[in-house]
Amino acid sequence: MADSDTPKAEERGSKNFIEQIIEEDLRSGKYDGRILTRFPPEPNGYLHIGHAKAIVLNFEIAKKYGGKTNLRFDDTNPLTEDPKYIQAIKEDIRWLGYDWEDREYYASDYFPILYEYALKLIKKGKAYVDHSSQEEINRMRGTPDKPGEESPYRNRSVEENLALFEQMRSGAFKEGECVLRAKIDMRSPNMHMRDPVMYRIIHHPHHRTGTKWCIYPTYDFAHGQSDSIERITHSLCTLEFEHHRPLYNWFIRELEIFPSRQIEFARLNLNYTVMSKRLLLRLVNEGHVTGWDDPRLPTLRGMRRRGYTPEAIKSFIHKVGIAKRDNIIDISLLEHEVREDLDRRALRRMVVFDPIEVEIVNYEEGKSEELPAANHPKDESLGTRLLPFSKFLYIDREDFMIDPPKGYHRLRPDGYVRLKHAYIIRCVDYEINEQTGKVRKIYAEYIPESKSGQDRSGIKTKGVIHWVDAPSSVEVELRLYDRLFSVEDPLADKSHDFTEFLNPDSLRVIPNARAELSLKDVEPETHFQFLRKGFFVADPDSDKGKPVFNRTVELRDSWAKKRGGK
Numbered sequence: 216m217a218d219s220d221t222p223k224a225e226e227r228g229s230k231n232f233i234e235q236i237i238e239e240d241l242r243s244g245k246y247d248g249r250i251l252t253r254f255p256p257e258p259n260g261y262l263h264i265g266h267a268k269a270i271v272l273n274f275e276i277a278k279k280y281g282g283k284t285n286l287r288f289d290d291t292n293p294l295t296e297d298p299k300y301i302q303a304i305k306e307d308i309r310w311l312g313y314d315w316e317d318r319e320y321y322a323s324d325y326f327p328i329l330y331e332y333a334l335k336l337i338k339k340g341k342a343y344v345d346h347s348s349q350e351e352i353n354r355m356r357g358t359p360d361k362p363g364e365e366s367p368y369r370n371r372s373v374e375e376n377l378a379l380f381e382q383m384r385s386g387a388f389k390e391g392e393c394v395l396r397a398k399i400d401m402r403s404p405n406m407h408m409r410d411p412v413m414y415r416i417i418h419h420p421h422h423r424t425g426t427k428w429c430i431y432p433t434y435d436f437a438h439g440q441s442d443s444i445e446r447i448t449h450s451l452c453t454l455e456f457e458h459h460r461p462l463y464n465w466f467i468r469e470l471e472i473f474p475s476r477q478i479e480f481a482r483l484n485l486n487y488t489v490m491s492k493r494l495l496l497r498l499v500n501e502g503h504v505t506g507w508d509d510p511r512l513p514t515l516r517g518m519r520r521r522g523y524t525p526e527a528i529k530s531f532i533h534k535v536g537i538a539k540r541d542n543i544i545d546i547s548l549l550e551h552e553v554r555e556d557l558d559r560r561a562l563r564r565m566v567v568f569d570p571i572e573v574e575i576v577n578y579e580e581g582k583s584e585e586l587p588a589a590n591h592p593k594d595e596s597l598g599t600r601l602l603p604f605s606k607f608l609y610i611d612r613e614d615f616m617i618d619p620p621k622g623y624h625r626l627r628p629d630g631y632v633r634l635k636h637a638y639i640i641r642c643v644d645y646e647i648n649e650q651t652g653k654v655r656k657i658y659a660e661y662i663p664e665s666k667s668g669q670d671r672s673g674i675k676t677k678g679v680i681h682w683v684d685a686p687s688s689v690e691v692e693l694r695l696y697d698r699l700f701s702v703e704d705p706l707a708d709k710s711h712d713f714t715e716f717l718n719p720d721s722l723r724v725i726p727n728a729r730a731e732l733s734l735k736d737v738e739p740e741t742h743f744q745f746l747r748k749g750f751f752v753a754d755p756d757s758d759k760g761k762p763v764f765n766r767t768v769e770l771r772d773s774w775a776k777k778r779g780g781k
């Protein structure tokens with residue numbers, strides 16, 4: 216495997232660039248040896264696997280250097296945020312296995328300090344109230360290669376600005392009537408330095424501060440200052456904020472506050488999906504998926520319901536590593552980690568997806584026996600269960616062929632096959648359903664001396680198939696999930712809406728598969744491998760009566776073939 220030829224940075228003992236920076240800061244005693252990072256979600260949606268990357272990075276790097284990590288809700292926009300997301304975000308971070316202890320903060324708690332900061336800048340002549348409309352402000356900002364123009368309100372006196380800002384705060388103005396802007400440089404080559412907006416008026420109650428405020432700090436004015444208030448040492452954020460850094464540093468300098476150091480890293484992007492909360496929200500609202508926890512979504516809730524484990528997700532994130540340049544990661548890498556993890560822990564079970572009845576002609580009617588079967592081929596600690604076996608069984612339709620091609624090792628007329636954990640059987644006859652032309656029933660004899668583990672029959676079989684005992688079997692629903700989109704980048708083709716690239720086969724339901732008796736009462740979130748079929752997880756819907764299983768991942772990467780074998 217390529218992995219073993221090119222060991223990852225950690226295995227070689229070298230450090231990623233963020234660790235190098237932190238170690239340098241520790242050596243130089245920059246923050247008195249203190250390390251404090253933060254994860255700053257905006258409570259306007261559920262977390263996705265991209266967020267998981269930021270969570271893993273922030274929590275693990277702090278831990279590695281004896282530091283801590285804050286959880287801070289970046290709740291500065293009352294129009295899009297909702298307390299239900301706060302609860303869900305906390306649950307998801309805990310599910311991943313991280314703990315922020317008592318360090319749960321809210322940017323909205325800093326509104327009073329941020330307001331003081333704004334006053335300080337006004338008093339220094341570094342901020343002004345602008346009555347230009349949003350369109351005028353946009354127009355006057357210019358373009359990257361055309362300098363901006365100064366606003367006619369830019370040179371208001373400090374007294375006038377103080378009075379106007381106070382009026383903004385007290386609700387004297389309507390939304391959009393004016394904003395507070397930093398007074399920096401309208402000719403700066405960096406657009407973010409062209410007098411960015413610091414405060415805007417929003418007459419909408421906030422989920423934490425109610426109607427106390429009608430002016431809200433912009434992300435750019437709140438984020439860096441929140442880091443500074445919490446005395447975050449290393450503020451890790453995604454690359455798109457690189458060009459904001461000079462602005463954050465300008466605020467820190469002008470306000471003379473704690474200088475948190477911002478370091479940018481590449482976002483995690485995956486193919487065959489979309490990650491932005493805005494697009495995920497559309498998929499949910501337009502009914503393309505059943506909700507935020509739909510097992511096809513890259514949300515942590517979706518992945519959890521799909522059967523992905525925190526261990527697999529974290530292992531994937533470690534394998535991907537930390538980069539300084541954006542790239543797109545193949546989702547099969549994530550699926551590979553999921554498979555590796557589930558192979559270790561999933562209980563083995565037998566489920567027949569498309570049942571054909573088999574009658575064992577030489578087995579006594581009414582008799583039944585119990586055959587022991589290991590729950591895991593390698594891990595004895597996972598125990599065994601007993602499989603009922605009797606005269607009537609089910610096998611999968613695809614495991615019987617009347618006229619099979621060469622190399623087919625399953626059941627055929629007059630042929631032998633082994634039933635996993637049970638006996639060898641030989642097909643002696645079959646019936647065809649005249650209407651459908653399909654096989655309706657198979658007659659077989661079993662070889663009593665061929666019992667698994669004590670086979671004295673001397674019969675060599677090439678194939679081993681799964682089966683279930685018919686009378687004791689349980690009807691279950693299977694949800695076979697596949698990738699949500701049928702193209703690698705659903706956003707690449709701008710002439711089509713991304714929803715046009717949804718994979719029409721991303722969910723196939725089998726309402727009436729037959730499962731072995733031990734799957735009758737399942738605990739949601741238990742992981743299974745259905746022999747020869749794939750990894751599955753019990754869905755919470757199982758609590759409604761009939762067991763429901765979601766396919767987490769196939770046993771092999773079937774998409775590699777579709778892509779032309781990678």
Ligand code: ATP
Nearest residue numbers: 255256257265266268269452453482483490491492
């Ligand atoms: P989205 O664009 O998906 O809506 P966001 O960046 O607006 O996400 P936030 O709640 O602001 O969502 O993100 C919280 C943190 O998670 C930020 O520090 C952000 O940089 C990080 N983050 C978001 N998406 C990714 C990603 N794909 N890869 C790595 N980190 C991410």
Ligand code: MG
Nearest residue numbers: 256257289434
């Ligand atoms: Mg954001």
